Amino acid sequence: MAIRIALVGMGKIARDQHLPAIAADPDFELVATVSPHHAGVDGIPHLPDLETLLTEGPALDAVALCTPPQVRHALAMTAIGHGVHLFLEKPPGATLGEVVALETAADAAGVTLFASWHSRFAAGVAPARDWLARREIRSVRITWREDVRVWHPGQAWIWEAGGFGVFDPGINALSIATAILPRRLLLTEALLEFPANREAPIAAILGLRDTAGTPVAMDLDWRQTGPQSWDIEVDTDAGRLTLSEGGAVLALPDGSTRQPDGEYPAMYAHFASLVRDRASDVDVDPLRLVADAFLRGRRKIVEAFDA
Incomplete structure (x- = not known):
């Protein structure tokens, strides 16, 4: 039924x-x-x-x-x-x-x-996690830059307190990072840029590390025009792994693969399985890191922004 x-x-x-x-x-x-x-x-x-x-x-x-x-x-x-x-x-x-x-x-x-964290269901995420589980991770670079006018037109709530601002897309990157990296991430520093007329940030620079001390740098910006950037680069003892296009494209040292978008169908299949099993799936790690950025981040006021 x-x-x-x-x-x-x-x-x-x-x-x-x-x-x-x-x-x-x-x-x-x-x-x-x-x-x-x-x-x-x-x-x-x-x-x-x-x-x-x-x-x-x-x-x-x-x-x-x-x-x-x-x-x-x-x-x-x-x-x-x-x-x-x-x-x-x-x-x-x-x-x-x-x-x-x-x-x-x-x-x-x-x-x-x-x-749900839809970006975790992108095609490249699970194979990236499996590949990294067998490597020594040396550094991670996350670049998540997009044009808010394209992706969130007329959405006033996203600029209000509790609306997350640039962390609305940025949390997608964190959901991938916390899924593919084998150790828990900790925030060490953050700079949050708030437009003078908004209550949520338009850009952020985050410094993180995992529990073994591996550095993770994150660059978020909602003002990018032209090509959009949704990339995670992981340098390892076996070379560089890159997830691009929000996790859809996985590049390994020996080549790259691209699979068609299937995030939401995969999430609904997972939800159906959870309902049948009377189970739940609640992971707050991406949200925890965003909360930590607001707790520890330095605030910088930048020019007003009108969508």
């Missing part, structure tokens, strides 16, 4: 990624959409809010929350209270405390909680 799922939040990511992945997966049936601001899908019930969905809408087994992180915790707690399985878009919450509370509540209610 297919898992009856509703999408909550019908912005760009829901339409570009979630809807096609659900439609292509026989383990799921889209039974409703929810948004007070955006239209739904032809032929599918559309509700104005989650409470109305849960009390007056069609029967369902799961919801995928694609809302801004600032409102995610209250919605997730409502769903858990109704015994509904949860798929959380990244980042899973606005704070570490919220995510820990959700994990505890989901466990007590016996429902699945999947805090």
